[in-house]
Amino acid sequence: MTDTNRRTFLAGAALTAGAAVTLASNTRASAQAEADTAAAPTAPGAAAYPTPPYPTEMQPWPGLASKMNPRPDHGETSYKGSGRLAGKKALITGGDSGIGRAAAIAYAREGADVAINYLPAEEPDAKEVVALIEAEGRKAVAIPGDLRTEAFCRSLVAQAAGQLGGLDILVNNAALQQTRPSIADISSDLFDDTMKTNVYAPFWLTKAALERMGAGAVIVNTSSEQAGNPSPEIMHYAMTRAAVLNFTKGLAKELAPRGIRVNAVAPGPFWTPLQVSGGATQEKLRMFGGDSPMGRAGQPAEIAGLYVAAADPLLSYSTGQIFGSTGGNGQPA
Numbered sequence: 001m002t003d004t005n006r007r008t009f010l011a012g013a014a015l016t017a018g019a020a021v022t023l024a025s026n027t028r029a030s031a032q033a034e035a036d037t038a039a040a041p042t043a044p045g046a047a048a049y050p051t052p053p054y055p056t057e058m059q060p061w062p063g064l065a066s067k068m069n070p071r072p073d074h075g076e077t078s079y080k081g082s083g084r085l086a087g088k089k090a091l092i093t094g095g096d097s098g099i100g101r102a103a104a105i106a107y108a109r110e111g112a113d114v115a116i117n118y119l120p121a122e123e124p125d126a127k128e129v130v131a132l133i134e135a136e137g138r139k140a141v142a143i144p145g146d147l148r149t150e151a152f153c154r155s156l157v158a159q160a161a162g163q164l165g166g167l168d169i170l171v172n173n174a175a176l177q178q179t180r181p182s183i184a185d186i187s188s189d190l191f192d193d194t195m196k197t198n199v200y201a202p203f204w205l206t207k208a209a210l211e212r213m214g215a216g217a218v219i220v221n222t223s224s225e226q227a228g229n230p231s232p233e234i235m236h237y238a239m240t241r242a243a244v245l246n247f248t249k250g251l252a253k254e255l256a257p258r259g260i261r262v263n264a265v266a267p268g269p270f271w272t273p274l275q276v277s278g279g280a281t282q283e284k285l286r287m288f289g290g291d292s293p294m295g296r297a298g299q300p301a302e303i304a305g306l307y308v309a310a311a312d313p314l315l316s317y318s319t320g321q322i323f324g325s326t327g328g329n330g331q332p333a
Contacts, residue, residue: 049073049299052290054271056282061178063277064125065097072271074102075301076132081109084312088112089164091157093147093205094174096126098272099222099265102300103171103307108133108140110308115141115160117174139164147174148196153204161212169311170209172202172244173222177237177279186236198240202247215259218311221248223266223322228332233281241266245322245332252320261319263310268326271297293328 050070057069065072074097090107094100095116104114114133118126126142133140141163145152161167176197180186206219223245230238245264252262269289275297280288289297306323309315324331 049296050271051296052287054286054288054297056285057276058282058285059273059277061277062119062122063097063273064122065101065273066125066128068271068273068276070271072098073299073301074098075105075304078301079106079109079304081106081111081136084110084308084314085169086111088168088311089115089161089166090169090171090311091115091117091160091164091167091205091209092171092173093117093156093201095171096122096129098274099267099270099300099303099307100171100173101125101129102304103173104129105132106304106308107169107311108136108138111138112169113139113141113164115143115164117143117145117147117156117160119146120144147201147205148193150200150204153201154208157205157208157212161209167209167212168216169218169220170205170213171220171222171307171311172205173220174201175222175237175240175274177234177274179233179279179281179284180236181233183235191236194236194240198237199243199247202244206251210255210260213260216313217260219251219255219260219262220307220310221262221264223248223264223332225266225268225324225326225329225332227266229329233284234279237279241332248322249320256319261316263318263321263323265303265306265310265323265325266332267298267303268292268324268329269297270303271299289327292326296327298325298327 055069059067085107090112092100092104095104096118104116107114116126116129130140130142141160143156143159145156147153176194178190202221221244224241226238227241227245248262248264255262269292275285275288303325306325310323322331
């Protein structure tokens with residue numbers, strides 16, 4: 001090889017090697033960018049959320065998220081799905097606002113068709129949820145009605161299953177919470193309404209759902225940190241959350257041989273209409289969640305992922321489990 005040819009060959013090799021290094025570098029940068037995007041949090045960091053003191057603007061029961069100040073974050077713009085519930089058909093009670101709304105948004109973005117139940121007075125919030133579900137290309141079914149009668153609970157399940165074309169997931173989330181200063185102030189009517197909404201309804205709904213569910217189905221119940229650490233002014237509510245916890249564990253054992261899982265999610269203090277419509281006093285609302293290690297109330301978007309996990313087919317060995325989200329206050333049981 002002549003000197004001229006040798007110089008030409010070495011220059012060409014150097015250019016080729018340089019191009020290879022550049023390509024590899026660009027490939028790594030592109031992969032890192034994709035990884036950073038995939039790893040982006042579903043909800044903003046804690047610093048982005050409001051902290052006490054909160055406004056104490058109360059609403060008539062059952063309250064609307066759309067009228068709250070500050071308005072809760074249900075993951076409307078932040079939750080990003082990955083197909084974990086693709087093809088599933090879910091019914092969520094109390095799906096118009098609060099934690100139920102966050103679960104509905106997350107389920108739709110994970111690929112599920114979703115039916116929500118709510119009270120007629122909550123129609124404005126429910127319409128927003130329906131629009132969010134449909135924006136994901138999923139089917140949305142809205143069924144208003146009061147859960148305090150067995151007849152309606154059975155009708156609700158039948159309507160949801162009929163319109164969705166089946167039922168794979170039942171989320172028993174709706175609840176009644178009204179604060180009272182002492183046991184003397186808890187009327188029998190309020191006690192009865194609380195029990196029927198929070199305990200009887202999940203029992204009735206579950207019985208009806210199981211008539212339609214097969215192996216692979218999941219029931220997700222909402223409990224609370226109140227189940228293990230009750231606040232005196234809502235002891236009647238706390239009783240129901242403890243009952244739901246026990247119901248979850250016992251039912252999980254019964255249904256395991258059928259391939260049906262039962263899990264519960266236990267929230268701590270969360271910023272939802274439940275609190276501003278009588279679930280907390282104005283004094284407690286002002287500093288709501290301030291005594292948790294995180295020093296603030298949770299936002300519904302921060303718990304949505306646990307409802308997905310509780311129903312995720314990949315977690316097929318998880319039944320009778322309690323998924324907690326209490327801002328550091330620990331598990332209820």
